[in-house]
Amino acid sequence: MRILLIEDEASIANFIKEGLEEEGFAVDVADNGKKGLELALNILEEYDLLLLDWMLPGLSGIEICRAIRKENQHLPIIFLTAKDTADDAVFALETGANDFIRKPFSFEEMLARIRVLLRSKRGEQTIFRYKNIEMNLDTHRVTKNGEAVELTQKEFSLLEYLLRNKGRVCRRTRIIEKVWDINFDHSTAVIDVYINFLRKKLEDPGAESSFITTIRGIGYRINDET
Amino acid sequence: MRILLIEDEASIANFIKEGLEEEGFAVDVADNGKKGLELALNILEEYDLLLLDWMLPGLSGIEICRAIRKENQHLPIIFLTAKDTADDAVFALETGANDFIRKPFSFEEMLARIRVLLRSKRGEQTIFRYKNIEMNLDTHRVTKNGEAVELTQKEFSLLEYLLRNKGRVCRRTRIIEKVWDINFDHSTAVIDVYINFLRKKLEDPGAESSFITTIRGIGYRINDET
DNA sequence: GGGTTTTCTTAAAATTGGCTAAAAATCAAC
């Protein structure tokens, strides 16, 4: 996987480059906007992902992002930004970025986000469907009958776990461990509550049976559609 | 598969017990070393695996492990330990343990290790059939002539036990121990009631003989199809 | 057949586990 990093501060650029290379990525660095854009546009299909600093001498990150999006809709773009107003984040996403990370950030966190965006390139399944519900891990969106449904993080990852295991029982213990990361507290009823949230948000009001089947004493299951 | 867990901390013990039961194991818990050792030695051949806490009030895990190994070479023993020096691990293995897991551990991990140790004992079969009846442990579903039949937890695990032992007699006492609890009152008639439930749910109304054969004075058997 | 034991069947009681709503706690944005 080849990543283009556009970042003017040499120390940061190096830190990221070396870290990512240790993880097995190939990383090119451009230390200003103009160079970066050139590289990106000339060998666009070479790159699997773009890490883009918000504040750059010359062309700003935003401008680069716009320019690239004109040519290529699919290249995942992650903004690195020191700013911390929500406005900027929203603005960045509207401009066409897929994600943004605030400096200072942990390398782990960045890596995790990069991996998420590259999932589809690695051939992993990123779209899950059940009847009229569609979940897209790339865009982190869920739709019901084509209309967006806003899910919180926990709701999202619970649904993801259920859909990944469509057709199989999802045992309570597993769910707690996978979605909540809890190892020893079994006395909680959070699962029930979140199942309830998902049902409320994703079910048609008049439905006679839930799309999530309860298996009493065991867990839950989203049925295979056959 | 029956597992004996010797662990004094109730919350951990419960978590493990319930999790493993969801996975279809029968789990007995002893909350101190003395009780645990007694159980283990008295009904040694009943247990397929032993989960043993390192630090216990009274008899320590190590002592228990040694005592059991004198009697039985084959029972797989897994240590649960909060200690984290390599020495202890080595020590545990030398004492006769087959594996050890450091707390806090993920349930997944523990399950994986248990499965490895039980692999030889347990076929990883997840689908069982008898004539027109099919049971799938993975989806936690039972069908008759392809149509879903809803079974409760107890019905499910009773049927599972019978099918796992297709062709063999399942003695009442064994059934009580495996499907219910080892400490369960043996004078009860629950089995009869549940056998009846299964027959009602899974038999064709006009059948002249039941798919579960009663062996008077002994127990039940699902016959081999030959 | 008659007596005894064991199993079957049914109904009712007891218990459990999940659902839901609402409150409390935590977290994040400003």
Added chain:
DNA sequence: GTTGATTTTTAGCCAATTTTAAGAAAACCC
């Protein structure tokens, strides 16, 4: 800090499940 959103806890309720009990039926033995 204050506010609003998200997450977790709590508790009452209800329905499904499990257990008990008891009479009926079947199997066994003399």
